[in-house]
Amino acid sequence: MRGRLLLLLVLACFPLATYGALDDEKHALIQELFPKATDIRDRLPDYPVYPVYQLQELIGYAYESRDISPLQGFAGKPVSMLIGLDSRGRFTGIRILNHHEPVFLHGLGEEPLFEFIDQYEGRSLTEQIVIDTSGSRSGKSPDGNVVHFDGVSKATVSVLIINDTVLSSALKVARKKLAGFTQEAPTRARTDFYQPLSWAQLIDRGYLGHWQISPAEIEQKLGSPLVDYPDAPQPDPGEPFTELFFGYINAPMVGHNLLGDEGFERLKEKTGPDAQILAVMSRGLYPHLPDDFTPGSSPDRLGLQQNNLSLDIRDINVFDQNIQITADGMPELGRTTLFRVGGNAGFNPGAEATLKLGVTLRKNHLVADSTELEIPMAFAQDLFEAVEVAPRPEDSRQPVWIGLWKERWLTISLLVLSLTLLTVFFARQRTLRRHPKLIHRFRWGFLFFTLFFIGFYAQGQLSVVNIYTLFLAIWDGFSLNVFLMDPVLFILWIYTFVSLFIWGRGLFCGWLCPFGALQEMAAWLGEKLKFRQVKVPEKWHRRLILLKYPILLVLVGTAFYSLELAEKLVEVEPFKTGITLFFVRYWPFVVYAVGLLVVGMFIHKFYCRYLCPLGAGLAVLGKLRLFSWLDRVELCGKPCQHCKNSCGINAIHKDGRIDYNECIQCLECVVILKDENQCVDKVLEQKRQRQARILATDAG
Structure with missing residues (x-):
C-alpha cells in the first residue's frame, strides 16, 4: 500500500516537474542567442520566460513570442519566434521556430525573412524602430533615436506583423522582469482644470516646458567650433543654438491657451478622443525638424523616451486657418509641430520623460560630428489626475494598420x-x-x-x-x-x-x-x-x-x-x-x-x-x-x-x-443584343418594318 501511494505521489508530481522543461533543441537555440551563457534554466512557472545566467549573474531572458504576444500572421497563424532579450533591454537575436507566411514559404524564400529578423540583434527597446519597405535606408538615423530597418517590399504585411510581435512581446517581458522598465502609476489630463494664461505664465507655472543650449555649449559637446562646419549657420550675439518649448496639448490648460477654444475642439474632432498630442516648438540655429522634413511622418532628429523605452512620435499635420498655435505673448518661433505620441510602450503624460535631440553637423562630405542632447520633460502635476487602472499597452497604442x-x-x-x-x-x-x-x-x-x-x-x-x-x-x-x-x-x-x-x-x-x-x-x-x-x-x-x-x-x-x-x-x-x-x-x-x-x-x-x-x-x-x-x-x-x-x-x-x-x-x-446588325431579333424586326413600309407604300 505504501509503495502504491508513493507511486501515485510521483505520478501526480510528474507534470509539475516537467512543466516548462527545456529540451535539447531549444537549449541549443538559446545558447546561440546568448553565447556567453553558462546556465540556461527551465521556463519560470509565473511567467513564460527562460532565465539565462553567466555563472551567477542574470544576463537576460529567452522566450517564445507566441507565449507572450500571439498575433496572427498573414496566413491566419502566429509567427512563432524564440527571442533573446538581455538585462538592459537589448535584443541578443531572434530565431524563427515556425511560420506559415506564404510569401516566404513558397514565394521569395525564407532568406529575406532571416535577413529581416537579423536586424534586431544589438538593438534596444530604447530605440524607435521604423520599418522601411522601400529598401532605401537602414541603420540608425544620425540625427536621433530612430532606427530604420530594411523591410521586404513584397511582404510588407508579414514583416510589420513580425515587428509588432517582437516589440510588443519584448515590452511585456521588460516591464515584468527587467529593472528600470517598470511603469509608473498612470495619469491623465484633468478636463476641468483651465484658466486663461499668457505664454510666460504657462512656462512659469510648469505647464509648458522650456529648454535651450547656447552655441558655446554645443561647440563643447561637438569638440569643434561652429566655424568648422561650412553648412552650419553662424549665431548672432545672444542667439541660442537651439531653444525648445513643449507641452501636453490634451491638458485643457495647455490646449485651450495655445490653440484657442475653437482650435482645441477642432483638433480633438480630427484626432479622436484617445490620441495623445505633444506640441514641440523651437527657434534658433538648429530647429527640432530639418527643412526637408516630410509632414505626417516620424522625425529623425527628435525622439521621445519614457521608462527607458522609446515612444513613437508622428507629425499629425493638422495646422490650418482654424488650428494654429497663437498664445498671448508667444515669441516668434521657427518650427511648431503637433506630434501624436504612440508606440508599444504607451505614454504616461504625468510621469517624467526625455526628449532626445540629435545634432549632426558636417565638416565636409565625408566627415561629420554628431551628439545627442537629452532634454528632461516633466510638467506641473496639477495638470493631471491619477488613473485607477492602467490601460494595457496593447490596447492603448494605435493599431499598426x-x-x-x-x-x-x-x-x-x-x-x-x-x-x-x-x-x-x-x-x-x-x-x-x-x-x-x-x-x-x-x-x-x-x-x-x-x-x-x-x-x-x-x-x-x-x-x-x-x-x-x-x-x-x-x-x-x-x-x-x-x-x-x-x-x-x-x-x-x-x-x-x-x-x-x-x-x-x-x-x-x-x-x-x-x-x-x-x-x-x-x-x-x-x-x-x-x-x-x-x-x-x-x-x-x-x-x-x-x-x-x-x-x-x-x-x-x-x-x-x-x-x-x-x-x-x-x-x-x-x-x-x-x-x-x-x-x-x-x-x-x-x-x-x-x-x-x-x-x-x-x-x-x-x-x-x-x-x-x-x-x-x-x-x-x-x-x-x-x-x-x-x-x-x-x-x-x-x-x-x-x-x-x-x-x-x-x-x-x-x-x-x-x-x-x-x-x-x-x-x-x-x-x-443592342446591335441592329448583329442581333437576329433586331435584324428580323428591321426586316418586318421594311416590309410594313413597302406594303403601306403599295397600298397608298
Whole structure:
C-alpha cells in the first residue's frame, strides 16, 4: 500500500516537474542567442520566460513570442519566434521556430525573412524602430533615436506583423522582469482644470516646458567650433543654438491657451478622443525638424523616451486657418509641430520623460560630428489626475494598420475612385450598351489598370489563401486587425463580397483579377498571331468547369488538417508567380504560370474556366445574387446562337440562358443584343418594318 501511494505521489508530481522543461533543441537555440551563457534554466512557472545566467549573474531572458504576444500572421497563424532579450533591454537575436507566411514559404524564400529578423540583434527597446519597405535606408538615423530597418517590399504585411510581435512581446517581458522598465502609476489630463494664461505664465507655472543650449555649449559637446562646419549657420550675439518649448496639448490648460477654444475642439474632432498630442516648438540655429522634413511622418532628429523605452512620435499635420498655435505673448518661433505620441510602450503624460535631440553637423562630405542632447520633460502635476487602472499597452497604442492606411492614402484613394467608376459603369450598362466602342475601350482600359496598378503596383491580387485564412481566423478567434493590415486587399475583398450579391462573380473575375486580365491579354495576342482557337466541345466543357470546385474543397479542407500541405497545394494558383513576384522565381513555378498563359492563347481563359479555386468560391457565393442584369430575348438560343458563339468563356447555354456561375461580365452579349446588325431579333424586326413600309407604300 505504501509503495502504491508513493507511486501515485510521483505520478501526480510528474507534470509539475516537467512543466516548462527545456529540451535539447531549444537549449541549443538559446545558447546561440546568448553565447556567453553558462546556465540556461527551465521556463519560470509565473511567467513564460527562460532565465539565462553567466555563472551567477542574470544576463537576460529567452522566450517564445507566441507565449507572450500571439498575433496572427498573414496566413491566419502566429509567427512563432524564440527571442533573446538581455538585462538592459537589448535584443541578443531572434530565431524563427515556425511560420506559415506564404510569401516566404513558397514565394521569395525564407532568406529575406532571416535577413529581416537579423536586424534586431544589438538593438534596444530604447530605440524607435521604423520599418522601411522601400529598401532605401537602414541603420540608425544620425540625427536621433530612430532606427530604420530594411523591410521586404513584397511582404510588407508579414514583416510589420513580425515587428509588432517582437516589440510588443519584448515590452511585456521588460516591464515584468527587467529593472528600470517598470511603469509608473498612470495619469491623465484633468478636463476641468483651465484658466486663461499668457505664454510666460504657462512656462512659469510648469505647464509648458522650456529648454535651450547656447552655441558655446554645443561647440563643447561637438569638440569643434561652429566655424568648422561650412553648412552650419553662424549665431548672432545672444542667439541660442537651439531653444525648445513643449507641452501636453490634451491638458485643457495647455490646449485651450495655445490653440484657442475653437482650435482645441477642432483638433480633438480630427484626432479622436484617445490620441495623445505633444506640441514641440523651437527657434534658433538648429530647429527640432530639418527643412526637408516630410509632414505626417516620424522625425529623425527628435525622439521621445519614457521608462527607458522609446515612444513613437508622428507629425499629425493638422495646422490650418482654424488650428494654429497663437498664445498671448508667444515669441516668434521657427518650427511648431503637433506630434501624436504612440508606440508599444504607451505614454504616461504625468510621469517624467526625455526628449532626445540629435545634432549632426558636417565638416565636409565625408566627415561629420554628431551628439545627442537629452532634454528632461516633466510638467506641473496639477495638470493631471491619477488613473485607477492602467490601460494595457496593447490596447492603448494605435493599431499598426492605421499607420499603413495613412501611408498608402494615395493608393487607397486611386483604388476607391476606380471602384466607384466601375460601379457607375455597371449600374448604367443598359444605357451604355448603345455605345459599343465606348464599352470596348473602357473594358480594355480598365483591364490594363487592373493588371499594372492593382496587380503589379498595389499587389492587390486576391487569392484562395484569403478564403481559408478567413475560415482559420474564425475557427481560432477572429481578429479584424489582421485583415486590415493590407488596405488594398481589404478594400477589394469588401467590394467583391458586396458585388457578388448584385452582379455575381463576374465583376471580379472579369474586371478586377490581375491574372485574369493577363489571361485576357494573352488570348487577344493569340488571336492576333492567328493561333488556332480551340473550342472545347459542349459536353466536355460542362464537365470540366466543375473541376475547380473539388480543388477548392481540397484546399480549404487541407488547411484545417495541415496548413503546411495547404500552402504547397495552393500553388495551383499562378497568382504569386505571375503577379506578386513578376515571374522571378524557381523555374518550375514560372513554367507552370507561363504554360497556363500559353494554353490560354489557344483556349480562351483556360485557367479561369476550369482550374481556378478562387473563382469557384466566388461562384458559390454568387448564387445569392439578387439581380440578373444581362437581358435575353425570345430568339436567344431559339434559334439564334450568335451570343453563344461569341462568348469566349462559353458561359451561355444553347437555349440562350446565361450561366452566371461562369460569366465574367465582359458585356459582349449586351452589346450584340443592342446591335441592329448583329442581333437576329433586331435584324428580323428591321426586316418586318421594311416590309410594313413597302406594303403601306403599295397600298397608298
